[in-house]
Amino acid sequence: MLILGDSISAGYGIEVDAGWVSLLRQRLQRDGLADPQQVVNASISGETTSGGLTRLPELLQRHQPKLVVIELGANDGLRGTPLLAVEHNLSALISTSKQAGAEVMVLGMRIPPNYGRRYTEAFFQLFARVSEDHQVAYYPFFLQGVGGHPELMQLDGLHPNSKAQPLLLDNVWPLFESLLTRQGR
Numbered sequence: 001m002l003i004l005g006d007s008i009s010a011g012y013g014i015e016v017d018a019g020w021v022s023l024l025r026q027r028l029q030r031d032g033l034a035d036p037q038q039v040v041n042a043s044i045s046g047e048t049t050s051g052g053l054t055r056l057p058e059l060l061q062r063h064q065p066k067l068v069v070i071e072l073g074a075n076d077g078l079r080g081t082p083l084l085a086v087e088h089n090l091s092a093l094i095s096t097s098k099q100a101g102a103e104v105m106v107l108g109m110r111i112p113p114n115y116g117r118r119y120t121e122a123f124f125q126l127f128a129r130v131s132e133d134h135q136v137a138y139y140p141f142f143l144q145g146v147g148g149h150p151e152l153m154q155l156d157g158l159h160p161n162s163k164a165q166p167l168l169l170d171n172v173w174p175l176f177e178s179l180l181t182r183q184g185r
Contacts, residue, residue, distance in 0.1 A: 005043035005071030020168040033180045049089030060100040068097040077111035094134045106131045107142040
């Protein structure tokens with residue numbers, strides 16, 4: 001399993017063991033669904049869809065994952081990257097992963113409203129559209145129940161704190177469970 005994400009999955013500002021990916025490893029081991037040692041966190045703070053796309057072929061070749069989780073796009077949105085570029089990159093990330101024989105899960109994201117309603121809504125909707133076009137597992141808003149709650153966010157208001165990490169995992173756990181059960185793990 002390959003997690004390709006940005007600072008949220010890299011555990012920016014918190015202890016590595018407290019991040020949602022570490023909690024995922026613990027839950028996989030507890031539930032006997034997968035070997036937690038086979039969860040590769042290739043997330044980098046500040047990563048964009050174009051950066052992930054550049055790194056992905058080598059990661060796929062080295063790790064040969066059965067599942068690729070794409071948690072990218074927020075930094076593209078925060079930088080005002082043209083939506084067609086984000087959509088193209090996200091689509092290429094999915095296609096490249098599928099061509100390598102991996103199933104794909106996309107974790108959607110929202111950006112703050114100060115980028116204008118038109119851009120922020122179109123940004124949010126592109127995750128659903130690309131996921132549907134490629135017929136991959138999709139969670140609409142990874143920070144659901146976390147974003148906008150100051151007690152769950154770091155002082156910057158952008159990054160979830162350690163209290164939020166179990167909630168992030170709970171958001172996407174049903175998708176993980178479904179995919180791993182279907183794969184016979």
